[in-house]
Amino acid sequence: xxxxxxxxxxxxxxxxxxxxxRRIMDVTLALLQDSSYKDLTVLDVVYEADVSNATFYIYxxxxxxxxxxxxxxxxxxxxxxxxxxxxxxxxxxxxQKVREFVESYNQLWEKNRVELRLRNLEADxxxxxxxxxxxxxxxxxxxxxxxxxxxxxxxxxxPDGVAIVIFAALDIIAAKHEIGIxxxxxxQTRKKLTDAIVDLLSLVLENxx
Amino acid sequence: xxxxxxxxxxxxxxxxxxxxxRRIMDVTLALLQDSSYKDLTVLDVVYEADVSNATFYIYxxxxxxxxxxxxxxxxxxxxxxxxxxxxxxxxxxxxQKVREFVESYNQLWEKNRVELRLRNLEADxxxxxxxxxxxxxxxxxxxxxxxxxxxxxxxxxxPDGVAIVIFAALDIIAAKHEIGIxxxxxxQTRKKLTDAIVDLLSLVLENxx
Amino acid sequence: xxxxxxxxxxxxxxxxxxxxxRRIMDVTLALLQDSSYKDLTVLDVVYEADVSNATFYIYxxxxxxxxxxxxxxxxxxxxxxxxxxxxxxxxxxxxQKVREFVESYNQLWEKNRVELRLRNLEADxxxxxxxxxxxxxxxxxxxxxxxxxxxxxxxxxxPDGVAIVIFAALDIIAAKHEIGIxxxxxxQTRKKLTDAIVDLLSLVLENxx
Amino acid sequence: xxxxxxxxxxxxxxxxxxxxxRRIMDVTLALLQDSSYKDLTVLDVVYEADVSNATFYIYxxxxxxxxxxxxxxxxxxxxxxxxxxxxxxxxxxxxQKVREFVESYNQLWEKNRVELRLRNLEADxxxxxxxxxxxxxxxxxxxxxxxxxxxxxxxxxxPDGVAIVIFAALDIIAAKHEIGIxxxxxxQTRKKLTDAIVDLLSLVLENxx
DNA sequence: GATGAATGAGAATTCATTCAT
DNA sequence: TATGAATGAATTCTCATTCAT
Numbered sequence: 001x002x003x004x005x006x007x008x009x010x011x012x013x014x015x016x017x018x019x020x021x022r023r024i025m026d027v028t029l030a031l032l033q034d035s036s037y038k039d040l041t042v043l044d045v046v047y048e049a050d051v052s053n054a055t056f057y058i059y060x061x062x063x064x065x066x067x068x069x070x071x072x073x074x075x076x077x078x079x080x081x082x083x084x085x086x087x088x089x090x091x092x093x094x095x096q097k098v099r100e101f102v103e104s105y106n107q108l109w110e111k112n113r114v115e116l117r118l119r120n121l122e123a124d125x126x127x128x129x130x131x132x133x134x135x136x137x138x139x140x141x142x143x144x145x146x147x148x149x150x151x152x153x154x155x156x157x158x159p160d161g162v163a164i165v166i167f168a169a170l171d172i173i174a175a176k177h178e179i180g181i182x183x184x185x186x187x188q189t190r191k192k193l194t195d196a197i198v199d200l201l202s203l204v205l206e207n208x209x
Numbered sequence: 210x211x212x213x214x215x216x217x218x219x220x221x222x223x224x225x226x227x228x229x230x231r232r233i234m235d236v237t238l239a240l241l242q243d244s245s246y247k248d249l250t251v252l253d254v255v256y257e258a259d260v261s262n263a264t265f266y267i268y269x270x271x272x273x274x275x276x277x278x279x280x281x282x283x284x285x286x287x288x289x290x291x292x293x294x295x296x297x298x299x300x301x302x303x304x305q306k307v308r309e310f311v312e313s314y315n316q317l318w319e320k321n322r323v324e325l326r327l328r329n330l331e332a333d334x335x336x337x338x339x340x341x342x343x344x345x346x347x348x349x350x351x352x353x354x355x356x357x358x359x360x361x362x363x364x365x366x367x368p369d370g371v372a373i374v375i376f377a378a379l380d381i382i383a384a385k386h387e388i389g390i391x392x393x394x395x396x397q398t399r400k401k402l403t404d405a406i407v408d409l410l411s412l413v414l415e416n417x418x
Numbered sequence: 419x420x421x422x423x424x425x426x427x428x429x430x431x432x433x434x435x436x437x438x439x440r441r442i443m444d445v446t447l448a449l450l451q452d453s454s455y456k457d458l459t460v461l462d463v464v465y466e467a468d469v470s471n472a473t474f475y476i477y478x479x480x481x482x483x484x485x486x487x488x489x490x491x492x493x494x495x496x497x498x499x500x501x502x503x504x505x506x507x508x509x510x511x512x513x514q515k516v517r518e519f520v521e522s523y524n525q526l527w528e529k530n531r532v533e534l535r536l537r538n539l540e541a542d543x544x545x546x547x548x549x550x551x552x553x554x555x556x557x558x559x560x561x562x563x564x565x566x567x568x569x570x571x572x573x574x575x576x577p578d579g580v581a582i583v584i585f586a587a588l589d590i591i592a593a594k595h596e597i598g599i600x601x602x603x604x605x606q607t608r609k610k611l612t613d614a615i616v617d618l619l620s621l622v623l624e625n626x627x
Numbered sequence: 628x629x630x631x632x633x634x635x636x637x638x639x640x641x642x643x644x645x646x647x648x649r650r651i652m653d654v655t656l657a658l659l660q661d662s663s664y665k666d667l668t669v670l671d672v673v674y675e676a677d678v679s680n681a682t683f684y685i686y687x688x689x690x691x692x693x694x695x696x697x698x699x700x701x702x703x704x705x706x707x708x709x710x711x712x713x714x715x716x717x718x719x720x721x722x723q724k725v726r727e728f729v730e731s732y733n734q735l736w737e738k739n740r741v742e743l744r745l746r747n748l749e750a751d752x753x754x755x756x757x758x759x760x761x762x763x764x765x766x767x768x769x770x771x772x773x774x775x776x777x778x779x780x781x782x783x784x785x786p787d788g789v790a791i792v793i794f795a796a797l798d799i800i801a802a803k804h805e806i807g808i809x810x811x812x813x814x815q816t817r818k819k820l821t822d823a824i825v826d827l828l829s830l831v832l833e834n835x836x
Numbered sequence: 837g838a839t840g841a842a843t844g845a846g847a848a849t850t851c852a853t854t855c856a857t
Numbered sequence: 858t859a860t861g862a863a864t865g866a867a868t869t870c871t872c873a874t875t876c877a878t
Binding site: 036037038120121124125126156158160161162164165166168169172173192193195196197199200203204207 | 245247329330333334335365367369370371373374375377378381382401402404405406408409412413416
Binding site: 216218220221222223225226229260261262263264267 | 860861862863864865866
């Protein structure tokens, strides 16, 4: 049952309206793949979307508004990752499960690279909307991760902190695959860094203090 | 014996010129503490520095040029960190050394928060100058860290990867103290995250496969 | 069936848009009558045209672009001159025809002094667009003139060269009436110089080697 | 006996000062060969001349001032042309003399192309200094030419007008050799146009009404 | 639902020019 | 004699945004 969507003028959006709105978002994402979002202008978008600039303002407040709309649409399948964390991890399947977890997060990035990158850049610059959104959409993951740590390695005194740190690293590694740059590192193969994360997390979980 | 510095017009820079150039940089950094660098304009800078906008262009190409100059000046005391890594780490002093290492990196950020944050934001957005600069100025650290891992834990098959991942996490943790946000986490005390990193690195180094 | 014209933003130009574009061109020409085109600025034009400077850039790339548009519009009635050259010239009506030809060219200049002067100045300075345009729009004339020379004076061995030289002189004389300066000469009455050109051309045509 | 030259500050110019002034002029002429003089700036000149911009104003008021100084220096050997006109022209040596005259004018342009082109462009744009200078420096030539016409062809009723027209054409042909463009004509060999002028002038002089 | 037209506002940039040294 | 330093004043140009149709 689809919600009733309205444009910024308060009108109910029909098929045509929804299509136009969609096209603006699609074009925006397409443009972000090429150029930096830093200099993405309303004019660029409307030119590419082949609508008049006045039309833009029927559906969005400004550029940031489209960007946020794009980001919001993206991360819906976070569930795949949570599913992995919901299964039973034990001594025998540990490495396998850890790898599944890491890979599922990588896949999320693979699918939504543009949106997630955008989310991070804006959040890193302190943009509250994006900051809050990032927190909300990732909280479940590192909380679940924290619980896993506690569960498998009850001796770990600081499970939440470790979870956050691991997750931070995971996020970066996943994020930087494309441009191949990790915090000053030269290009590294995906495999090497993924393995390192897997190693690290496994170590944390296996280790009995 | 001081080098002969020239401004963009090819004139030798005397005392007064150097002072003006300095003031522009200082003001830029001061402005970055308050507002986002995203909308920092030449006009903002020259107003604050109390020089005409024409003067700005005698010393810098554009805003990015000042930013880069600021960043370049910052990381000079990277040596403190390398020094820690140059000492002897052994089973007895391990935790202590790891903590020193982490703390020294935190301190680097404490001193140069604005510049380093800037460097990372630009690099993350794919700006080549900053990307390259970050690589060059951090390479030594994670290379040394990689060697330490090999040295203390020869069983570790992927020391470089692990070093990069650890360093990436360290960089984020250090970076995000201020805004209190780690990859979507809610505000966390410095201590907790620092401890987590220390734990993690210690674990990697202690663990005998 | 009028063509669909577009402005620089790709919008179809309606009545209002065409009017604005026109007004900018008209004002530009008016301003050129007073002051040198050398220091004609976009600001001058938009002030006089009573539009914002942003509006200017909707219709023209820069000042040169308006200038060229003005020049292009001007020389439409080149046909009057070609018509004279298309009639039968013979021994009896020769002087009369020559005079008609010269006068028709003078009249062209009288009507489009600003535009033609502009065209020449830019072309003389090597501006390719204007150079090319001048070539194209005058070629027919001096080619026809060359043929006339051959026709009436078959003994002339270098009809094209002579035609070009005569035409060059004609162009200058016509051009310089206003400012009264011909290649360093003090002000000369129109009549005197026109007579001289008529004499010269008649001489060329009459003379049987 | 060299005149005592003063710079704009009223100081007598010594060797060094004269050298600097010279260098500025030389550089200006060199720059004019490449680029249009339209956008020649003081900064360009001083950069190329390797002096400070302040130095420029010791010797010249502004760019036009240098340009005029350059132009003034150029046409000194106008005498060669006047010499040709001062010899005896008669029926037998006529074509030969005409050709000498035309060639000598071409040579003047060959040697001083940049300066003469500059002079013409400025004069054509109505710049009074250059206009006046052009008049003065060419008057003798077309006056002498007018007398020659009267002398050799007393029947010619409008010798001054014809002289001016011929001279105007001569000037253009000489001027346009380089850029190969004569008032809209496509590139023509020097020879062809020179021959045409020679023909024309000979015709005027030979013809007995 | 869409768009042609227009603009205010501000940013970047460049120059000619001056002055103290 | 020369120049480092600075600037006022334009000018170009671009954008986000609005509004009447």
